[in-house]
Amino acid sequence: NAGVTQTPKFRILKIGQSMTLQCTQDMNHNYMYWYRQDPGMGLKLIYYSVGAGITDKGEVPNGYNVSRSTTEDFPLRLELAAPSQTSVYFCASSRGQGAPETQYFGPGTRLLVL
Amino acid sequence: AQTVTQSQPEMSVQEAETVTLSCTYDTSESDYYLFWYKQPPSRQMILVIRQEAYKQQNATENRFSVNFQKAAKSFSLKISDSQLGDAAMYFCATNTGNQFYFGTGTSLTVIP
Numbered sequence: 411n412a413g414v415t416q417t418p419k420f421r422i423l424k425i426g427q428s429m430t431l432q433c434t435q436d437m438n439h440n441y442m443y444w445y446r447q448d449p450g451m452g453l454k455l456i457y458y459s460v461g462a463g464i465t466d467k468g469e470v471p472n473g474y475n476v477s478r479s480t481t482e483d484f485p486l487r488l489e490l491a492a493p494s495q496t497s498v499y500f501c502a503s504s505r506g507q508g509a510p511e512t513q514y515f516g517p518g519t520r521l522l523v524l
Numbered sequence: 525a526q527t528v529t530q531s532q533p534e535m536s537v538q539e540a541e542t543v544t545l546s547c548t549y550d551t552s553e554s555d556y557y558l559f560w561y562k563q564p565p566s567r568q569m570i571l572v573i574r575q576e577a578y579k580q581q582n583a584t585e586n587r588f589s590v591n592f593q594k595a596a597k598s599f600s601l602k603i604s605d606s607q608l609g610d611a612a613m614y615f616c617a618t619n620t621g622n623q624f625y626f627g628t629g630t631s632l633t634v635i636p
Contacts, residue, residue: 441622452528452615452626453569460622468623500569506622512559513624515569 412436414516416501422522423491431486431519433501441506442484443468443513444476446497453500459484460506491523526551528616530627537606538635544591545601545630547616553577556619558592558599563613563629572614575599608634 417432445453455468459478475487502513527550537543560572575583611634616627
Protein backbone atom coordinates (compact mmCIF):
# COMPACT_ATOMS: atom_id res chain seq x y z
CA ASN A 411 0.00 0.00 0.00
CA ALA A 412 1.83 3.11 -1.25
CA GLY A 413 -0.33 5.71 0.54
CA VAL A 414 0.66 9.21 -0.60
CA THR A 415 3.52 9.51 -3.05
CA GLN A 416 5.29 12.67 -4.17
CA THR A 417 7.72 13.32 -7.00
CA PRO A 418 10.36 14.57 -7.29
CA LYS A 419 12.11 14.18 -3.92
CA PHE A 420 14.41 17.11 -4.58
CA ARG A 421 14.68 19.78 -7.25
CA ILE A 422 16.74 22.87 -7.93
CA LEU A 423 15.06 25.60 -9.97
CA LYS A 424 16.37 28.82 -11.37
CA ILE A 425 14.48 32.03 -10.69
CA GLY A 426 11.65 32.40 -13.21
CA GLN A 427 11.42 28.72 -14.10
CA SER A 428 8.23 26.74 -13.68
CA MET A 429 7.60 23.24 -12.45
CA THR A 430 4.89 20.87 -11.29
CA LEU A 431 5.09 18.89 -8.08
CA GLN A 432 3.24 15.63 -8.39
CA CYS A 433 1.12 14.01 -5.67
CA THR A 434 -0.81 10.76 -5.91
CA GLN A 435 -2.76 8.82 -3.31
CA ASP A 436 -4.14 5.32 -3.60
CA MET A 437 -6.48 5.35 -0.58
CA ASN A 438 -9.51 6.73 -2.45
CA HIS A 439 -9.46 9.79 -0.21
CA ASN A 440 -11.72 12.68 -1.09
CA TYR A 441 -9.63 15.44 0.46
CA MET A 442 -6.12 16.40 -0.59
CA TYR A 443 -3.84 19.18 0.64
CA TRP A 444 -0.62 20.94 -0.24
CA TYR A 445 1.55 22.43 2.50
CA ARG A 446 4.89 24.13 2.59
CA GLN A 447 7.33 23.94 5.48
CA ASP A 448 9.98 26.61 5.76
CA PRO A 449 13.09 25.96 7.88
CA GLY A 450 12.29 25.95 11.60
CA MET A 451 8.60 26.54 10.96
CA GLY A 452 5.39 24.60 10.98
CA LEU A 453 3.39 23.66 7.92
CA LYS A 454 1.33 26.24 6.10
CA LEU A 455 -1.57 25.28 3.86
CA ILE A 456 -1.23 26.35 0.23
CA TYR A 457 -4.27 24.79 -1.44
CA TYR A 458 -6.69 22.01 -0.73
CA SER A 459 -9.32 20.01 -2.60
CA VAL A 460 -12.46 18.32 -1.30
CA GLY A 461 -12.98 16.25 -4.43
CA ALA A 462 -12.25 16.00 -8.12
CA GLY A 463 -12.86 19.33 -9.83
CA ILE A 464 -13.01 21.31 -6.55
CA THR A 465 -10.09 23.29 -5.15
CA ASP A 466 -9.75 26.13 -2.69
CA LYS A 467 -7.05 28.44 -1.36
CA GLY A 468 -5.31 27.97 1.94
CA GLU A 469 -3.20 30.42 3.93
CA VAL A 470 -0.40 30.98 1.40
CA PRO A 471 -1.67 30.40 -2.17
CA ASN A 472 0.17 33.20 -4.00
CA GLY A 473 2.56 31.94 -6.67
CA TYR A 474 0.94 28.51 -6.91
CA ASN A 475 -1.82 26.81 -8.85
CA VAL A 476 -3.51 23.45 -8.48
CA SER A 477 -5.91 21.23 -10.33
CA ARG A 478 -7.79 18.08 -9.37
CA SER A 479 -9.00 16.18 -12.40
CA THR A 480 -9.02 12.78 -10.68
CA THR A 481 -9.51 11.54 -7.12
CA GLU A 482 -5.95 10.18 -7.05
CA ASP A 483 -3.89 13.13 -8.30
CA PHE A 484 -3.39 16.64 -7.01
CA PRO A 485 -0.49 18.39 -8.76
CA LEU A 486 0.91 21.71 -7.55
CA ARG A 487 2.17 24.12 -10.18
CA LEU A 488 4.78 26.79 -9.50
CA GLU A 489 4.89 29.55 -12.10
CA LEU A 490 7.86 31.94 -12.22
CA ALA A 491 9.75 30.45 -9.29
CA ALA A 492 11.12 32.88 -6.71
CA PRO A 493 13.70 32.35 -3.91
CA SER A 494 10.87 32.80 -1.39
CA GLN A 495 9.44 29.51 -2.66
CA THR A 496 12.46 27.58 -1.42
CA SER A 497 10.85 25.17 1.00
CA VAL A 498 9.82 21.58 1.63
CA TYR A 499 6.44 20.77 0.13
CA PHE A 500 4.15 18.16 1.61
CA CYS A 501 1.08 16.65 0.07
CA ALA A 502 -1.53 15.04 2.32
CA SER A 503 -4.88 13.31 1.96
CA SER A 504 -7.81 12.37 4.18
CA ARG A 505 -11.13 10.63 3.79
CA GLY A 506 -12.99 13.88 4.46
CA GLN A 507 -16.24 12.41 5.70
CA GLY A 508 -17.82 15.26 7.62
CA ALA A 509 -15.55 15.74 10.62
CA PRO A 510 -11.91 16.47 9.78
CA GLU A 511 -10.22 13.19 9.42
CA THR A 512 -6.63 12.31 10.10
CA GLN A 513 -4.34 13.42 7.33
CA TYR A 514 -1.84 11.07 5.72
CA PHE A 515 1.28 12.77 4.48
CA GLY A 516 3.63 12.08 1.62
CA PRO A 517 7.42 12.08 2.14
CA GLY A 518 7.86 15.66 0.91
CA THR A 519 9.59 17.42 -1.98
CA ARG A 520 12.52 19.66 -1.20
CA LEU A 521 12.68 22.64 -3.57
CA LEU A 522 15.57 25.05 -3.86
CA VAL A 523 15.17 28.17 -6.00
CA LEU A 524 18.40 29.91 -6.93
CA ALA B 525 -6.88 32.46 11.03
CA GLN B 526 -6.19 30.16 13.91
CA THR B 527 -2.87 30.30 15.71
CA VAL B 528 -1.03 27.44 17.35
CA THR B 529 1.84 28.17 19.73
CA GLN B 530 4.51 25.74 20.84
CA SER B 531 6.68 27.62 23.31
CA GLN B 532 9.39 24.96 23.66
CA PRO B 533 11.62 24.89 20.57
CA GLU B 534 13.70 22.06 22.08
CA MET B 535 13.20 19.48 24.81
CA SER B 536 15.24 16.54 26.01
CA VAL B 537 14.37 13.47 28.06
CA GLN B 538 16.25 10.50 29.46
CA GLU B 539 15.32 7.17 27.94
CA ALA B 540 12.48 5.53 29.91
CA GLU B 541 11.49 8.82 31.53
CA THR B 542 8.39 10.95 30.89
CA VAL B 543 8.27 14.25 29.01
CA THR B 544 5.49 16.74 28.34
CA LEU B 545 5.33 18.96 25.27
CA SER B 546 3.23 22.11 25.48
CA CYS B 547 0.81 23.57 22.98
CA THR B 548 -1.67 26.43 23.18
CA TYR B 549 -4.03 27.54 20.46
CA ASP B 550 -6.44 30.28 19.64
CA THR B 551 -9.73 29.56 17.93
CA SER B 552 -13.19 31.04 17.62
CA GLU B 553 -14.61 27.69 16.55
CA SER B 554 -16.81 25.65 18.84
CA ASP B 555 -16.24 22.39 16.99
CA TYR B 556 -12.67 21.53 16.13
CA TYR B 557 -10.02 18.88 16.43
CA LEU B 558 -6.51 18.90 17.83
CA PHE B 559 -3.63 16.80 16.61
CA TRP B 560 -0.07 15.93 17.49
CA TYR B 561 2.17 14.92 14.58
CA LYS B 562 5.68 13.51 14.74
CA GLN B 563 8.27 14.33 12.09
CA PRO B 564 11.43 12.18 12.31
CA PRO B 565 14.57 13.00 10.30
CA SER B 566 13.02 11.26 7.31
CA ARG B 567 10.62 14.28 7.24
CA GLN B 568 7.56 12.03 6.97
CA MET B 569 4.70 13.45 9.05
CA ILE B 570 3.13 10.79 11.27
CA LEU B 571 -0.02 11.22 13.32
CA VAL B 572 0.60 10.57 17.02
CA ILE B 573 -2.75 11.36 18.57
CA ARG B 574 -6.01 13.18 17.88
CA GLN B 575 -8.50 14.86 20.24
CA GLU B 576 -12.02 15.97 19.44
CA ALA B 577 -12.74 19.26 21.22
CA TYR B 578 -16.25 18.32 22.28
CA LYS B 579 -14.97 15.26 24.15
CA GLN B 580 -14.02 15.84 27.78
CA GLN B 581 -11.97 12.67 28.06
CA ASN B 582 -8.31 13.02 27.19
CA ALA B 583 -7.13 10.89 24.27
CA THR B 584 -4.51 8.20 24.81
CA GLU B 585 -2.54 6.02 22.40
CA ASN B 586 -0.27 3.55 24.16
CA ARG B 587 2.59 5.61 25.66
CA PHE B 588 1.17 8.89 24.34
CA SER B 589 -1.53 10.87 26.11
CA VAL B 590 -2.81 14.41 26.07
CA ASN B 591 -3.90 16.90 28.68
CA PHE B 592 -6.67 18.87 27.00
CA GLN B 593 -7.79 22.01 28.83
CA LYS B 594 -10.49 23.50 26.61
CA ALA B 595 -11.11 26.68 28.61
CA ALA B 596 -7.40 27.43 28.71
CA LYS B 597 -6.99 26.37 25.05
CA SER B 598 -4.14 24.12 26.00
CA PHE B 599 -3.28 20.75 24.49
CA SER B 600 -0.11 19.17 25.87
CA LEU B 601 1.37 15.83 24.86
CA LYS B 602 2.81 13.44 27.44
CA ILE B 603 5.20 10.72 26.32
CA SER B 604 5.75 8.02 28.91
CA ASP B 605 8.63 5.52 28.99
CA SER B 606 10.46 7.50 26.30
CA GLN B 607 12.29 5.49 23.68
CA LEU B 608 15.12 6.40 21.34
CA GLY B 609 12.70 6.15 18.44
CA ASP B 610 10.64 8.99 19.91
CA ALA B 611 13.35 11.48 18.96
CA ALA B 612 11.79 13.79 16.36
CA MET B 613 10.10 17.12 15.77
CA TYR B 614 6.60 17.22 17.21
CA PHE B 615 3.95 19.49 15.77
CA CYS B 616 0.67 20.48 17.34
CA ALA B 617 -2.17 21.31 14.94
CA THR B 618 -5.81 22.31 14.90
CA ASN B 619 -8.42 22.86 12.22
CA THR B 620 -11.09 25.28 11.07
CA GLY B 621 -13.32 23.22 8.82
CA ASN B 622 -11.06 21.87 6.10
CA GLN B 623 -8.10 24.09 6.92
CA PHE B 624 -5.41 22.96 9.30
CA TYR B 625 -3.00 25.12 11.27
CA PHE B 626 0.31 23.94 12.67
CA GLY B 627 2.64 25.19 15.38
CA THR B 628 6.35 25.75 14.82
CA GLY B 629 7.31 22.46 16.43
CA THR B 630 9.30 21.11 19.38
CA SER B 631 12.48 19.17 18.74
CA LEU B 632 12.67 16.23 21.15
CA THR B 633 16.00 14.60 21.97
CA VAL B 634 16.05 11.27 23.81
CA ILE B 635 19.20 10.69 25.84
CA PRO B 636 20.31 7.05 26.19
